[in-house]
Amino acid sequence: MSWLTRLLGSGRRRLLASAATVLLLAAGGTVALGISSQHHAPQPPASAGIPATGLLNPTTASGGGGNTPSPTGSTASVPAGPTAPTPAAPNASAVTPTSISIPAIGVRHALLSLGQNKDGTLEVPPMSDVSAPGWYRNSPAPGQVGPAVILGHIDGTTGAKGVFYALGALRPGDTVSVTRSDNTVAVFRIDGVNTYPKDAFPTLTVYGNTTNPQLRLITCGGRFDHATQHYLDNTVAYATLNGTHPA
Template identity: 90%
Template sequence: MTPVAISIPAIGVHHTLLSLGQNPDGTLEVPPMSDVAAPGWDRDSPVPGRVGPAVVLGHIDGTSGAKGVFYALGALRPGDTVSISRSDGTVAVFRIDGVNTYPKDAFPTLTVYGNTTNPQLRLITCGGRFDHATQHYLDNTVAYATLTGTHPS
C-alpha cells in the first residue's frame, strides 16, 4: 500500500503524489523544480495512516515565479483536513494540529521526523525570507497533522 494522491481543500490542493527517496548525500529528495505543482511522499517514511510521521514535501514556488503546490501551506489552521488516497483504495484523513516555521540552520529534525506513537503527517515546504544570493529560502514551513480515520475511496 502506498499513497497516490493528496487533497487539502482549505488551500485548494488536489494532486497525485510522487515517490521520493534520498539523494546520494543522504539528504531528502524533493520534487523536481520542473513541476512545482507536484508534491511527493518520502517513501522512507511511514505510509500515511500507519504509526509514525508520514512525510509529504512540496514546493512553495518555482524559479519562473509560478506558485507551488504548498504555496499556501502556512495558511492552514488547526482543524483543517488533509486526505491521502492510497493504492489499496482507502483514504487516510488527517486533522491539522498546527503549522510552524523554522530556520533551515536550526531545523528540529527529531520534532519533525522522530517516531510517534500514533499515525501522523508532516507537510513540508520552504518559507521565510528568500536569499537572492543563494537562490534559496532561509526557512522551512511544517504542517503537523494527526490521523482521524480511514474510509474507502
C-alpha cells in the same frame, strides 16, 4: 527499528541535509525570477502553531540511546541514511499513498514516490513541475504509526506558485486526505503549522517517532534572501490521523 533510526544511522556517517533543507537547496540559485510575488506566501501566525508539548508524543528517535542529530552549520542536518530505500516496516510497501487533497488551500494532486539520490541525500520533487508533491517512501505510509513525510515546493523558477505555496495558511482543524493504493482514504486533522529558521530546524520534532499515525507536510518559507538565493526558513504542517474511509 523505525524509519528514522535507519535514516539517522551512525553518528560516524557524514552529515547530509534534512528533508526540509534539501527541499530548500533544490531550488537554490534558481528561484530568483519572479521573487516579488514569491516571498509573500502565507505565513502561519503564532496562534496556528503547535504547542511546545502535548500534541506530538515524540519518542526517542534513535530507538533508545543512539546518537541524536543536531543542526550543524547553517542548515539542519541528519546523518546519511541507507543508499537504497528501505521499507519502514514489514509489508510497508503493500499500501502506498497515491494522491493528496487539502481543500483549505486548494491542493489536489497525485503523489510522487521519493527515495534517495545516489549520494544518499533525500530526493525531492522535480523543479520541472512544482505542482507535484511527493511522499518520502522511507517514512511510514500515511495512516501507519509514525510521521509520514510529504514534500512540496513553494514556487518555481519562473515565479509559478508551487503545490505548497499556501501551506502557511493552514489552520488547526483543517483536513488533509491521502488516498492510498488499497482504495482507502486516510483523513488527517491539522494540529498546527510552524515556521523554523534553517539553522534551528527541529529535526526530532519533525521526524521523530510518534505513538500514533501522523503526517508532516514540508516546504520552504519565510523571507527569500536574494544574496544567497535561498529561503531562510522552512514551513512544517503537523497533522494527526482522524480516521479512514473507502475511496
